[in-house]
Amino acid sequence: MELYGDVLFIFTTLTIWITVQGAVSYTKCTKVNSCSCLTDNGLEVDLSPLTDTSGKAKFADVTATTGDGFSWNPCVDFTEKAETNCVNVAACQIQKGGDKTRYFALGDQNSAVFQINDKKNLEVTYTSKPDPTLPRIAIVELVCDESQEGTLTATGESGPASGKYLMSLTSKYACAKKPEPGSSSTTLTVGSIVLIVFLVLVIVYVIVGVSVNKFARHATGKEVVPNYTFWTALPGLIKDGVLFIFSICRRKGSEYSKI
Structure with missing residues (x-):
């Protein structure tokens, strides 16, 4: 449980730091x-x-x-x-x-x-x-x-x-602030465009995947979800990866065993 608490604390801290940095710093002003x-x-x-x-x-x-x-x-x-x-x-x-x-x-x-x-x-x-x-x-x-x-x-x-x-x-x-509604500066940024494209691709992926599984492969129930096995296993894989990385970092002076 202590390890989970450490992971949660680090993740929360990084999230707050990234959010603050994104709000107050910039490298270009068009x-x-x-x-x-x-x-x-x-x-x-x-x-x-x-x-x-x-x-x-x-x-x-x-x-x-x-x-x-x-x-x-x-x-x-x-x-x-x-x-x-x-x-x-x-x-x-x-x-x-x-x-x-x-x-x-x-x-x-x-x-x-x-x-x-x-x-x-x-x-x-x-x-x-x-x-x-x-x-x-x-x-x-x-x-x-x-x-x-x-x-x-x-x-x-x-x-x-x-x-x-x-x-x-x-x-x-x-000071850099959020543009007012209707402002001439309320244009799409590169990040916004990338996010929109990503969301569109996700929607297309789901619609096409479900259609293929349901009508071409005649799948039913949860099997109509495209790549269902992969997506259900993904959270566990991420968890295992995080635990593995932090377990190595907590071991002072640890070395990888030679093959």
Whole structure:
């Protein structure tokens, strides 16, 4: 009985761990539109509640550690200032020097790309190419925090002449969640498609198997179930396999006997 308890505990622990991992972690987030993406475990990151639709930036003139200012608006392009490079953009760099202020576009909404960075966090990037040899890229890291509505911090350029400008959004909208019914992100994932195909194959297997056994082989009762002997023996085989594996693991220093 002790062995059965150990097996049950380990199985339950693994099940909980797999469930939690599937709910909170992902390795890819496929772009749905410029402010939302669908993770590979069927969850959604949607920044649309943070959008400013007035033509201005939701996060405006955020000062970076380098001294430059940065503006960013998810989902909808904005204009920082007329007659500058920052017209109809997703992000803008405001470079202040002396009496002169310069504005640099950091990409529009169409250039938005979602990807996982080296810290395993999701980020959205925007690319502007006023000069083909010197693209300017805005990188907004998305940090999940259910207690925050939305706070943007800016680091500035990641390195001399790198053309990459770093920002970080801390928000509850940066968290991956189950898509709302009717959302544009409620599409089928690869896992869902595989599951549907599997279920269809199971149904076809049962229907065809029962039909063949009943009408071609004239079987009756439980014998109409396809491969009845195999399926009734399977639980016992699985149990024996599990018990065998755990009995070996519990024997410290055990060795297989030589043939």
